[in-house]
Amino acid sequence: MTVPGPDTDTVLADAVRHEVGPVVAALHRLTGDFDVAEEAVQDALVSAVAAWRRDGPPPNPGAWLTLAARRKAVDRLRREAARGRLAAAVAATRVEAAGPPDRSTDWSDTDERVAMLFGCCHPALAVEARLALTLRSVAGLTTEQVARTFLVPEATLAQRIVRAKRKIVATGIRMEVPDTRVPERLDDVLTVVYLTYNAGFVDAASRGLAQDAVWLAEVLTTGLPREPEAWGLLALLTLQQSRAAARFGPNGALVLLADQDRARWDHPAIARAERYLERAAVWRRPGRFQLQAAIAACHASAPTYAETDWLQILTLYDLLLRHDRSPVVRLNRAVALAECMGPEPALREVDALAGQLDAYHLWHATRADLLRRLGRMEAATDANRRALDLAAIPAERALLRDRLGT
Amino acid sequence: MKYVLMYSNRPDLDAAVPEERRAEVYGQIFQWFETHASAFTDAGAELQGPETATTVRTGDNGSPVVVDGPFSEAKEAIGGFSVIDVENLDAALDLARSWPSLGFPGIAVEVRPIVEHRMD
Numbered sequence: 185m186t187v188p189g190p191d192t193d194t195v196l197a198d199a200v201r202h203e204v205g206p207v208v209a210a211l212h213r214l215t216g217d218f219d220v221a222e223e224a225v226q227d228a229l230v231s232a233v234a235a236w237r238r239d240g241p242p243p244n245p246g247a248w249l250t251l252a253a254r255r256k257a258v259d260r261l262r263r264e265a266a267r268g269r270l271a272a273a274v275a276a277t278r279v280e281a282a283g284p285p286d287r288s289t290d291w292s293d294t295d296e297r298v299a300m301l302f303g304c305c306h307p308a309l310a311v312e313a314r315l316a317l318t319l320r321s322v323a324g325l326t327t328e329q330v331a332r333t334f335l336v337p338e339a340t341l342a343q344r345i346v347r348a349k350r351k352i353v354a355t356g357i358r359m360e361v362p363d364t365r366v367p368e369r370l371d372d373v374l375t376v377v378y379l380t381y382n383a384g385f386v387d388a389a390s391r392g393l394a395q396d397a398v399w400l401a402e403v404l405t406t407g408l409p410r411e412p413e414a415w416g417l418l419a420l421l422t423l424q425q426s427r428a429a430a431r432f433g434p435n436g437a438l439v440l441l442a443d444q445d446r447a448r449w450d451h452p453a454i455a456r457a458e459r460y461l462e463r464a465a466v467w468r469r470p471g472r473f474q475l476q477a478a479i480a481a482c483h484a485s486a487p488t489y490a491e492t493d494w495l496q497i498l499t500l501y502d503l504l505l506r507h508d509r510s511p512v513v514r515l516n517r518a519v520a521l522a523e524c525m526g527p528e529p530a531l532r533e534v535d536a537l538a539g540q541l542d543a544y545h546l547w548h549a550t551r552a553d554l555l556r557r558l559g560r561m562e563a564a565t566d567a568n569r570r571a572l573d574l575a576a577i578p579a580e581r582a583l584l585r586d587r588l589g590t
Numbered sequence: 591m592k593y594v595l596m597y598s599n600r601p602d603l604d605a606a607v608p609e610e611r612r613a614e615v616y617g618q619i620f621q622w623f624e625t626h627a628s629a630f631t632d633a634g635a636e637l638q639g640p641e642t643a644t645t646v647r648t649g650d651n652g653s654p655v656v657v658d659g660p661f662s663e664a665k666e667a668i669g670g671f672s673v674i675d676v677e678n679l680d681a682a683l684d685l686a687r688s689w690p691s692l693g694f695p696g697i698a699v700e701v702r703p704i705v706e707h708r709m710d
Binding site: 362 | 591593678679680682683684701702703
């Protein structure tokens with residue numbers, strides 16, 4: 185019997201999102217070996233994808249995964265003869281987890297996921313490795329899915345993960361919330377979640393990833409409710425997600441903010457995001473995610489593009505620059521500057537970034553728009569062409585092709 | 591867990607540091623070792639400069655040859671190392687971060703876990 189189709193996959197994605205983190209954490213605790221725990225859950229996931237697509241999802245997906253992962257862990261440990269005793273111990277533990285999930289443990293589940301996020305996003309790991317590990321071990325994507333997301337061959341990605349896990353085990357990186365430098369380490373974690381969202385943001389096909397990122401941000405605010413930047417990130421992602429339905433045109437091309445149908449925005453989500461921002465503001469510790477969220481909230485509350493409070497946005501960008509001096513922030517500030525002061529001063533700002541952003545398609549696209557507004561059509565076309573040469577995402581390419589009329 | 595801290599420097603840049611500044615930093619370094627004494631094992635040393643190094647490597651005919659100079663031609667050199675025993679990587683990195691010479695150009699601390707041979 186074959187039961188394929190999106191429904192099974194939705195159940196799978198949902199179960200995986202909610203169960204994989206706790207299962208890896210529980211096995212990690214049991215075996216004391218992150219590598220074995222993580223690989224065992226990965227093995228279980230691969231089995232789950234096959235079995236659930238074939239037979240439909242089981243009534244209790246979490247228990248199914250726990251049991252399968254435990255068996256795989258025992259298999260793995262048995263293969264390593266020196267650890268025979270540990271394998272026996274794992275095999276002997278009772279499988280209470282296979283019963284209905286105990287909702288009273290939700291709190292510790294959240295804590296464990298947060299702990300794993302901190303471990304997987306440790307600054308001693310390369311950024312690509314942090315992303316890959318987080319998606320696999322916490323969000324529960326398979327190696328193949330992660331590889332597809334980052335457009336790298338599966339073998340390359342598998343290698344990246346193996347190397348990262350070896351480093352975790354060899355260097356004594358702990359799967360725990362650190363005692364010191366929490367804001368700094370949290371920033372690394374939030375960055376990975378933000379990058380995850382961006383990987384799923386512009387591409388209609390990988391929107392599941394965007395939802396995973398929102399979910400990870402929720403997990404962080406639940407586990408660390410006193411960290412304003414965690415709330416800031418959740419607010420930011422919720423706001424970006426609230427525009428998801430208006431972001432793509434009928435031909436799959438990206439629709440820019442100015443041209444989006446605001447009636448299609450998710451207004452309850454916008455209200456929710458505003459509450460998250462209020463929660464963050466209580467701590468009076470602004471940071472780059474809160475400020476970006478505040479900028480997004482300004483856009484979200486404007487009834488039309490023309491009625492946007494650009495002066496407020498420009499002020500927020502000035503504050504944001506104190507936390508994040510990256511050229512991309514300066515580029516975005518220039519867009520607000522154009523709305524407040526006109527395209528000429530904005531173009532001067534944008535041109536000053538040429539050395540740093542020449543390889544960035546949105547630098548050329550922003551320049552093209554400013555040049556067009558200054559009536560320099562030929563230069564605008566050249567800049568749009570350059571942007572199209574550099575753009576990789578289909579939805580962005582479609583928009584640029586529309587602009588070029590090709 | 592045990593880690594090695596390798597203190598690297600740039601001898602060419604160090605040569606430009608005035609003598610009294612050097613003495614001052616040495617004072618800070620002694621103080622630093624004292625403050626963190628519980629983390630350090632007995633193993634460790636400050637090394638004389640790379641101009642004193644002699645390297646033995648396999649020659650073209652497969653037998654060892656002795657050559658003047660350090661094993662690497664990089665500008666960075668290892669100025670010394672310590673073996674530390676601390677809770678985890680975060681503790682090791684915190685220690686490395688507080689290395690008093692880090693304010694000078696070209697200074698870095700590499701942190702590496704050591705291989706611990708298990709007897710079971």
